Amino acid sequence: MLKGEKSVRGGIEDLLCPFTDMFITQGSGGSVSHKGTKAMDVRGLQIGVRYPYYAPCKVRCVKVYPESGQVMWQSVDKVRYADGTIDYVTFMTAHDNSLDSFVGQIVEQGAQLGNMGNKGNASGVHCHIEVSRGSDTTWMINKYGIYSFKNEIEFEEAFFMNNTNIISGKGAWKYTDSIIVVEGSPNRNYANLDPKISSWRVYDLHVKPVAKNAKGKLNPKKFGGLTYYIYSYMDQGTTAEIETADFGRVKIYIVNENCKITIDNPLYQYGNY
Ligand SMILES: [Zn+2]
Structure with a gap:
């Protein structure tokens, strides 16, 4: 995101990537100090420069750890994640030498949050940034002796990358145009499966969504695309619970370029919504 950038649709803020230039020096699950976590280390364009970063949504400072320039932030309202889910977000930033945050401080979306x-x-x-889905602030030590959130999620599930220049780092980056929002909507979420795909696996709700556990397949091609109402998001936002005529209540993968999430805007005629 850029300084001062805002993105609010249907009365809900889109969670924007806090960095203008992003060079990932240690990723999720990194072998140095991120073992067993989904934390990321991000530097800017030039090595050694303390670039500013910005509030991805309207946030409140909930904890401060001055010795490591570390702050725990939480959204004031529910926000829209890059995977289309809507929930509160809690995240940690660290290593700010010029830290001046205080508990209770409110920072508006787009205003400066700190410095690298x-x-x-x-x-x-x-x-250093890591993200927790929801408002749980549990910060606990993992089996490698490293602190992380209990409900930690991947950076790319959380943040829309609009106006972030990705210098180095791979990810399934999402932009706000991948989640279509109809203004003034009651926020019914739909999974829309592209008509060029002829096979889309479905899984029972309680199983691990891997190929060998598939219960059957949907065929979007046969129907000119399929649209399903999303009852809930599962598996940390990677799958969605839907109702199908052939298999009943099942879950499907939704983090895929051939599955578009829309809000109050079913794209195809067939399916179940
Ligand atoms: Zn780190």
Whole structure:
């Protein structure tokens, strides 16, 4: 995102990537200090420069750890994630040398949140960031002795990458145009399966969604595309619970370029909505 950028649709803020230039120096599950976590280390265009980063939505400071320039932030309202889900978000930023945040501080979407830095356990100037879905602030030590959130999710599930220049780092990046919102809607979410696909696996709700557990297949091609109302998001937002004529209540993968999530806007005639 850019300084001052805002994105609000249907009365709900889109969660924007806090960085203008993004060079990932250690990713999710990294072997150095991110073992067993979904944290990311991000630097800017030039090494050693303490670039600012911005509030991805309207946030409140809930905890401060001055010795590591670390802050826990939480959205004031429910926000829209890059995977289309709507919930509160809690996240941590670290290593800000010029930290001046205080508990209770409110920062509006697009306003400066902090600066990249090297305070605490950091080998170079960067921002360490990790994200938790929902409002649970549980911050706990994992089996590798590293702190992380209980409900931690991947960066790319959370943030829309509009106006972020990705210099280095791979991910299934999403942009706000991948989630279609009709203004003034009651926010009914739909999964729309592209008509060029002839096979889309379905899974029972309680199983791990891997190929060998598939219960059957949907055929969007046969119907000119299929649209399903999403009853709930499962498997950390990677699958959705739908109702089908042939298999009943099942879940399907939704994080795929051939599955478009829309809000109050079913794209195809057939399916179940
Ligand atoms: Zn880190």
